[in-house]
Amino acid sequence: MKLFLSLTTFANNLGSIPLLAKAGRVAYHAVFWVALFAFLLYFDDSGLSTLDRWWNELINLLFYAVIVYFNLFYLIPNYLTKKRFLTYLLLLLAVTLILTPLRVIFLYFRFSGIPQLQNTLLGNLDLYFLLTFTIGGGSTVLKIVSDWFKQLREKQELETQTMQSELRFLKSQINPHFLFNTLNNLYALTLKKSDKAPEIVIKLSEMMRYMLYECNEKRVPLYKEVNYLKNYLDLEQLRQHDNISINFQVDGHVSDQQIAPLLFIPFLENSFKHGLNTQLKDGFVNIHLQVKQKSVDFKIENSKGQTIASPDNRPSGGIGLVNVRRRLNLLYPDHYQLRVSNTPNTFAVHLTIDLE
Helix, strand or coil: CHHHHHHHHHHHHHHHCHHHHCHHHHHHHHHHHHHHHHHHHHCCCCCCCHHHHHHHHHHHHHHHHHHHHHHHHHHHHHHHCCCCHHHHHHHHHHHHHHHHHHHHHHHHHHCCCCHHHHHHHHHCHHHHHHHHHHHHHHHHHHHHHHHHHHHHHHHHHHHHHHHHHHHHHHHHHHHHHHHHHHHHHHHHHHHCCCCCHHHHHHHHHHHHHHHHHCCCCCCEEHHHHHHHHHHHHHHHHHHCCCCEEEEEEEECCCCCCEECCCCCHHHHHHHHHCCHHHCCCCEEEEEEEEECCCEEEEEEEEECCHHHCCCCCCCCCCHHHHHHHHHHHHHCCCCEEEEEEECCCEEEEEEEEECC
16 A cells, blocks of 8 residues: 555656756656667567567556656655665565566457467566566666766866855955055155156056956966066066166067966065065065976065064965965966975075966
């Protein structure tokens, strides 16, 4: 009686199952049944006409479909997924014991005029039990494999979304960080009524256009990133006094190589904020960019004053160095090398990136 109620519940809810409403899933099921139908036809040696063989296998397919979908939509969700393994196996076996005799009886009367086929049906009853149970159990295996791939795909999508969200957050830290520094520089020059202030405004406008409209992509052309660095250094050169040496050397052919935006700027910011700005008179920042078709090699070294020392003996770079290292881990995992050298008088960074 309980099994009958289960079948009734299954039949009532079949139309509302989301699996059948999805075209992709329906296509997968259709391929499965067509393949099984072709398999059954191939091994049908009843000797009947082609039309009769097709009808016989369609009848077999109907009974197989009942056990498969009852298994998928009732037994697995209510018993297997709840780890009631023994109950699940017993119910699957019970459905097999019910459907197999029904199928044999139906075909037996269909072959009423062919005693040889009737005897074959009765003589192979155990084989039909095994085949029905195998097809029902096979649907369980396919369901488990399908769910595993689905969970794996959802996990990868979640990881991708998490990484993209984190990258957006890290980039949002970079832009205000640089903007505040530059505005402070501009403010200092306007207080002095310096003629350099309008030039700074133009340079800043070009840089803000790059950050706002072009840095939203995952990759940007390398030549744009280099121009951005040059603008930044031009701004700093205007602000620094004459005893400060700023050198930027680019070797190699800079063209359309693609690179993540705003990777180098935190190193430049730190070199001025924690290096030259702590000097009483002389100081330097030397930058060298070696460009190849599939890699870039970035080196920066700056002098520093005694105030650069921190309790943990590292430059107090704020969010800059931590941010760029985190971005490198997300964007270029296993495809970059970052080396930092901290001496009493200098601070140096050497970054190598394998471009994709």
